[in-house]
Amino acid sequence: MALCGAGVAGLNLAAIMRFNQATASLNENLKTAGKADADLDALSAGQQQTDAQFKDAGALGFLLVPQVRRSIESNAEVSRKLTSRTVKEVARQKGTDGSGSSSASGSGTASGSSRNAKQGGGLTAKQKQQVEELLKANQQSTPSNGDTKQRNTTKDQSTKSQTTKPW
Structure with a gap:
């Protein structure tokens, strides 16, 4: 019985670690998507990897603690939305780029319709605004205690690697 409990706890810990990595990747992608000069092809590829990380983190959902499962599902949904929007934008750009249009259109002030988006990869x-809403929703759904544990572990590892002697 104790071994089963330890196994489930280990699976939850592994899922939390994967979730933290995927969430960090999602946050970076959301920040990148908000930039006017974002490389949407690279962003799309990164988002597909992030989606895969969330899928991996939630693979054994029936064994996960409900709070962890909800957090994974919530952030995975945000990630899927960003992936969908990015893929649509890349397809739209490739469709308009083939028609011989120039790569610059406008001074950077968009009117809100996708017709007026800059051709250089801007939103x-x-x-x-939708990206900002996704960022806010993601920040609200991320558990703070697991995230700080991950940051502290990473900080400890980076400190150790800086002070470790090669001999």
Whole structure:
């Protein structure tokens, strides 16, 4: 019985670690998506990897603690939305880039419709607002205690690697 409990606890810990990595990747991708000069092809590829990380983290959902399972599902949904929007934007750009249009259109002030998005990979004002909403939703759904444990572990590891002698 104790071995089963330890196994489930280990699975939850591994899922939390994967979740923290995927969430960090998602946060970076959301910040990148908000930039006017974002490389949407790279962002799309990164988002597909992030989606896979969330899928991996939630693979054994029936064994996960409900709070962990909800957090994974919530952030995975945010990640899927960003992936969907990014893929659509990449497809739209590739469709318009093939028609011979120039790569610059406008001074950076978007009116809110996707027709007025900059061709260089920028997002419209409406898309930027949606990205901001996704960022806020993601910050609210991320458990703070697991995140700080991950940051402390990473900080400890980086401190150890800086002071470790090669001999």
